[in-house]
Amino acid sequence: MSHLSSSPxxxxxxxxxxxxPRGSERGGSSRDKDRSVSVxxxxxxxxxxxxxxxxxxxxxxxxxxxxxxxxxxPYLLQHAYNPVDWYPWGQxxxxxxxxxxxxIFLSVGYSTCHWCHMxxxxxxxxxxxxxLLNEDFVSVKVDREERPDVDKVYxxxxxxxxxxxxxxMSVWLTPNLQPFVGGTYFPPEDGLTRVGFRTVLLRIRDQWxxxxxxxxxxxxxxxxxxxxxxxxxxxxxxxxxxxxxMNSRCFQQLDEGYDEEYGGFAEAxxxxxxxxxxxxxxxxxxxRLTQDGSRAQQMALHTLKMMANGGIRDHIGQGFHRYxxxxxxxxxxxxxxxxxxxxxxxxxxxAFQISGDEFYIDVAKGVLQYVARNLSHRSGGFYSAEDxxxxxxxxxxxxxxxxxxxxxxxxQQLLPEPVLGATEPLTSGQLLMKHYGLTExxxxxxxxxxxxxxxxQNVLTVRYSLELTAARFGLEVEVxxxxxxxxxxxLFQARKRRPKPHLDCKMLxxxxxxxxxxxxxxxxxxxMERLVTYATNGAKFLKRHMFDVGxxxxxxxxxxxxxxxxxxxxxxxxxxxxxxxxxxRGLLDLYEASLESAWxxxxxxxxxxxxxxxxxxxxxxxxxxxxxLGAGLPLRLKDDQDGAEPSAxxxxxxxxxxxxxxxxxxxxxxxxxxxxxxxxxxxxxxxVALPEMVRALSAHQQTLKQIVICGDPQAKDTKALVQCVxxxxxxxxxxxLADGDPSSFLSRQLPFLSTLxxxxxxxxxxxxxxxxxxxxxxxxxxxxxxxxx
Numbered sequence: 001m002s003h004l005s006s007s008p009x010x011x012x013x014x015x016x017x018x019x020x021p022r023g024s025e026r027g028g029s030s031r032d033k034d035r036s037v038s039v040x041x042x043x044x045x046x047x048x049x050x051x052x053x054x055x056x057x058x059x060x061x062x063x064x065x066x067x068x069x070x071x072x073x074p075y076l077l078q079h080a081y082n083p084v085d086w087y088p089w090g091q092x093x094x095x096x097x098x099x100x101x102x103x104i105f106l107s108v109g110y111s112t113c114h115w116c117h118m119x120x121x122x123x124x125x126x127x128x129x130x131x132l133l134n135e136d137f138v139s140v141k142v143d144r145e146e147r148p149d150v151d152k153v154y155x156x157x158x159x160x161x162x163x164x165x166x167x168x169m170s171v172w173l174t175p176n177l178q179p180f181v182g183g184t185y186f187p188p189e190d191g192l193t194r195v196g197f198r199t200v201l202l203r204i205r206d207q208w209x210x211x212x213x214x215x216x217x218x219x220x221x222x223x224x225x226x227x228x229x230x231x232x233x234x235x236x237x238x239x240x241x242x243x244x245x246m247n248s249r250c251f252q253q254l255d256e257g258y259d260e261e262y263g264g265f266a267e268a269x270x271x272x273x274x275x276x277x278x279x280x281x282x283x284x285x286x287x288r289l290t291q292d293g294s295r296a297q298q299m300a301l302h303t304l305k306m307m308a309n310g311g312i313r314d315h316i317g318q319g320f321h322r323y324x325x326x327x328x329x330x331x332x333x334x335x336x337x338x339x340x341x342x343x344x345x346x347x348x349x350x351a352f353q354i355s356g357d358e359f360y361i362d363v364a365k366g367v368l369q370y371v372a373r374n375l376s377h378r379s380g381g382f383y384s385a386e387d388x389x390x391x392x393x394x395x396x397x398x399x400x401x402x403x404x405x406x407x408x409x410x411x412q413q414l415l416p417e418p419v420l421g422a423t424e425p426l427t428s429g430q431l432l433m434k435h436y437g438l439t440e441x442x443x444x445x446x447x448x449x450x451x452x453x454x455x456x457q458n459v460l461t462v463r464y465s466l467e468l469t470a471a472r473f474g475l476e477v478e479v480x481x482x483x484x485x486x487x488x489x490x491l492f493q494a495r496k497r498r499p500k501p502h503l504d505c506k507m508l509x510x511x512x513x514x515x516x517x518x519x520x521x522x523x524x525x526x527x528m529e530r531l532v533t534y535a536t537n538g539a540k541f542l543k544r545h546m547f548d549v550g551x552x553x554x555x556x557x558x559x560x561x562x563x564x565x566x567x568x569x570x571x572x573x574x575x576x577x578x579x580x581x582x583x584x585r586g587l588l589d590l591y592e593a594s595l596e597s598a599w600x601x602x603x604x605x606x607x608x609x610x611x612x613x614x615x616x617x618x619x620x621x622x623x624x625x626x627x628x629l630g631a632g633l634p635l636r637l638k639d640d641q642d643g644a645e646p647s648a649x650x651x652x653x654x655x656x657x658x659x660x661x662x663x664x665x666x667x668x669x670x671x672x673x674x675x676x677x678x679x680x681x682x683x684x685x686x687x688v689a690l691p692e693m694v695r696a697l698s699a700h701q702q703t704l705k706q707i708v709i710c711g712d713p714q715a716k717d718t719k720a721l722v723q724c725v726x727x728x729x730x731x732x733x734x735x736x737l738a739d740g741d742p743s744s745f746l747s748r749q750l751p752f753l754s755t756l757x758x759x760x761x762x763x764x765x766x767x768x769x770x771x772x773x774x775x776x777x778x779x780x781x782x783x784x785x786x787x788x789x
Contacts, residue, residue: 072559072569073143074504075111079120083130086141089150094632097138097175103208104175105137105201108144108151109168111504112335112387114400115185116168122188123197129188132198136205137172144169145384145508146557148576149625153635158182160226170197172204178634180219223634232638232678233619240676241684243701246694250687251283251292254299257688262328263303269333270324272307274343275642275650279691281350282698282731297354304351308363311459314404315436316492319370320344321404322388330461331448334388334401334501339645341371342514349522353729364522368531371515377507378564380537381545382515387502394499403501405457406491408433408440414494415487423474431473431480432487437463505560509546509579512538514645516586524593524726527719532593539590539599542583548572552609554579577624577639578648580610584655588662595713595722595737597745600662607659610652611671620678621649640682642692649675653696661704661734663749672700695731703769705733707787710756711763713737717778718763724780725765728787 069080071088079086087093097104107124109116123129133139144151144167151169157179159165165184172181181204186197207215254276257265264270280300287293307313310329312321320340321332348364351357375383389398408429415429422431437443438458449455464472470480516538523531545566546555554575561567587603590596614622621638639647656672659665676683676697679690687694707725711718718737725735736746738753747753752771758764759776765783767774777783 068141072506072557072567073111073146074502074506074559075109075113075116075143075145076141078111078117079124079141082120082124083127083134084124084139085130085134086139089140089142089147093138093140094175094177100138101175102136102138103180103204104173104177105133105139106142106150106154106171106173107139107168108142108154108171110143110145110385111506112337112385112502113167114333114335114388115166117389117398119168119185119197123186126188129198129201132201132205136201136208143506145504145506146573148578149629149633149637152624152637152639153633154179154182156226156230156635156637157222158184160229161222174216174219177632178216178219178223180215180222226635230635230637231619232621232640232682233616234674234677234680235619237677237680240673240697240700241680243694243698246683246687247283247286247698250279250691250694251296253686253688254280254691255292255295258299259327263299263306264324264327264329265303268325268327270312270327270329271644272312272320272323272340272344273644274340274347275646275692277303277347278350278731279695281354281729282695284354285729285731286698286702301351301355301360304348304360304363308348308359309462311461313363314370315460315462316404316488316495317370317374318366319374320367325448328461331444331459332401334404336370336374336386337644338371338375338382338384338508338511339514341367341375342511342516342518343645345518346521349525350729353525353727361522361526365526368519368522368534371518372534374503376534377505377541377560377566379545379566380534380541381507381558381566382512382538383560384504384506384508384511386504390501391499399453401454401457401459403495403498405444405454405459406438407442407456407458408438410494411438411491414490419473419475419483421475421479426473428483428487431469431483432491434472435462435464435466435469435480435484436460507541507546507558507560507566509542509554509556509575510582510645510648512542512546513579513582513584513586516542516583517589520586520589520593524589527723527726532590535586535590536594536596539587539602543602546575552605553613554583554606554609574626574629576626576629576648577610577614577622577652578645580606580614581622581648581651581655584610584659585651588655588658591662592735593726595735597737601745603655604659604663607655607668615671616678620674622652622675624648638678640679641689646692647690649679650690650692650696653693654699657696657699657704657732658734661706662736662746665749669700672696676700699732702732705730705787706736706750706768707733708736708738708753708756708766708768708773709763710738710740710758710766713739715763720780721763721765721777721783724783725787728784730787 063081065080066082066084066086068076068086068088071077076088093104142150154171155165155169158169158171161182168185170183170186171179173179186200187194188198189196190199254265265276277300280296284293284297287296307329310324312324312329312332314321319336322335322337322340323333325331325333345364345367348360351360371382374386377383388400390403391398392402411433412427412429415427415432417428419426419428419431442454442456443458444454466477466480470477516535519531519535519538523535545558548555555568556573556575556579557569559567584603584606587599591600613626616623624637624639627636638649641647642650653672653675656668660668679693683690683694709718709721738756741747742754756766756773759778762778765777767786774786777786
């Protein structure tokens with residue numbers, strides 16, 4: 001007995017999928033198809049619904065609280081009024097399980113997870129289920145975003161013993177924390193095709209009492225197998241595999257899974273997966289003169305365009321929803337995650353560098369505008385997410401997508417003005433509805449709305465180009481553009497009056513690092529100081545609120561308190577590998593955007609801490625968690641998949657290469673080679689599961705460019721050369737400012753900088769590779785030619 005779950009439907013759910021082609025996943029099963037994570041259409045929403053969910057504040061009081069009321073996590077606080085005797089993850093719960101000889105019921109989710117809300121309402125508020133849990137189990141609730149180590153360990157078990165995984169994750173453990181049964185979402189009662197949560201609890205209770213030894217033996221066997229299967233090590237290998245081979249195989253696997261019509265790399269659900277787009281851009285750059293290179297560029301640009309035109313993008317308030325429930329990017333799962341916004345801002349900025357098409361940079365600016373407005377703390381940090389669900393109107397239970405969808409009647413009432421000069425009678429509302437595909441019956445198919453919550457509603461999705469819409473009504477393109485923008489602004493103002501989705505005001509170091517990169521890269525590409533300032537403020541927030549100076553350690557989380565304050569849990573939740581890797585990447589991007597060396601210095605310090613806490617000196621690569629923090633967990637894992645977020649090991653490989661470029665320290669390169677060698681087998685077996693690491697492998701086996709600008713950072717000629725560098729897509733480079741000060745941080749790291757001179761007292765660029773530098777260049781046009789070559 002190792003896995004229980006309800007049967008998977010053909011619609012939304014909190015998937016553990018990352019939009020990879022079939023066969024690319026662990027074990028070759030399709031992890032992006034339907035999961036046992038959601039309910040079938042026959043499950044009804046209980047009356048009373050989610051009306052108690054709020055933004056950032058604690059839930060409004062009802063009944064008696066449990067011990068979760070003392071926690072900071074918004075997800076845990078959503079369960080603080082359950083009749084379940086919940087414990088947070090910790091020794092108190094484990095001691096109770098041992099003392100009373102009870103199995104642990106572990107429930108893992110996050111605050112903006114639709115199906116987590118469903119299970120909370122249907123099962124965890126149920127008095128009878130609460131009594132069952134309290135009498136026969138020790139119930140532990142975990143926010144996966146606070147404790148990714150706990151989530152990864154038990155998700156590994158659920159995926160290994162079932163057809164998939166997702167959230168909420170439900171796992172039963174021995175008092176020694178070894179898993180023996182796993183599943184995801186369960187409806188409260190049995191249905192025709194699925195087992196209910198109450199039945200599962202009764203069965204496990206009986207098994208524990210009657211066959212405990214058999215359960216323990218089976219649990220030990222599974223854990224031993226998982227340990228062997230999850231080991232990532234250099235073994236007897238001395239060097240990583242050939243980058244050319246891995247590149248080619250990764251591209252071929254992506255090419256086979258590519259959707260020619262709508263872009264993306266799966267049927268449905270479709271995730272944005274920026275790591276794949278990043279790989280394709282890099283592949284294009286190194287294969288520009290080949291057919292495959294052109295194909296890679298076309299695949300990435302088309303995917304980005306189709307996503308931006310689809311309903312997965314919020315055309316009214318900007319930003320991207322988490323994933324599309326259909327092949328066309330039309331009807332999304334409506335939650336918005338910070339990590340998507342940070343990565344997509346970079347992807348669209350790179351698309352602009354490569355194509356020169358302003359469409360892409362406008363999308364990137366829209367993403368950053370959304371984050372600044374909706375996900376930003378006044379002190380510079382960034383919140384985690386906005387929920388998919390909200391009440392259609394005050395006092396009504398929340399529904400998925402209610403904040404984002406429209407009826408044609410609403411649009412016509414808001415935009416009744418006649419459009420002058422059209423070839424037929426036309427209002428602004430009718431023009432907008434035509435362009436964005438709104439219909440009176442609604443444009444959401446019943447198959448995507450099994451509970452009938454979105455009947456007659458519409459998701460805005462671009463159906464025609466501006467030129468086609470203009471031609472259809474005999475209007476000028478610019479007139480149509482202005483009318484549509486004016487209409488969207490009116491809808492935006494009207495939408496502000498609707499009840500807002502729940503905001504998860506938890507701030508995570510890792511995701512803040514991704515967002516610092518988003519602002520820094522886009523700001524640099526555009527030469528927009530204002531955007532770079534957002535990145536700088538984000539980095540200052542991390543240093544002020546999420547960094548312990550004494551131990552040089554990052555904290556994983558902090559929270560928005562009342563009156564704009566920042567709060568921490570006690571004891572603090574210390575950072576995981578991804579926190580260090582993503583923050584270091586953000587700081588390196590910020591240095592190149594701002595040329596303030598203090599950010600580079602802090603990045604080096606954090607990398608030293610990362611190496612001390614997470615490096616596997618025996619097998620190579622980084623563990624996801626500190627040995628001490630994960631004490632008691634049956635596995636200590638190295639994340640081996642680039643998915644919705646990149647693997648921290650993949651990002652670390654890039655960081656080590658860049659740090660070597662900035663400092664010349666050989667140990668960074670040695671570590672990078674060791675890391676890539678440790679992941680050799682995984683890359684060889686399924687390169688498409690690690691596109692970001694394959695990209696790092698290519699970068700290592702090519703030559704890193706050190707682009708040095710000698711000049712006064714405030715001078716116009718220096719800025720012109722810097723902007724020239726930022727305008728070109730050059731992923732395998734470091735940008736260095738040499739200001740002539742021999743005592744500066746970078747001069748001390750790279751002594752050769754003191755030999756580079758300004759030509760005729762003008763800002764001068766040098767492109768250095770393999771310890772040899774180009775002739776001095778003072779003209780941006782000449783620098784552009786050299787970099788393009």
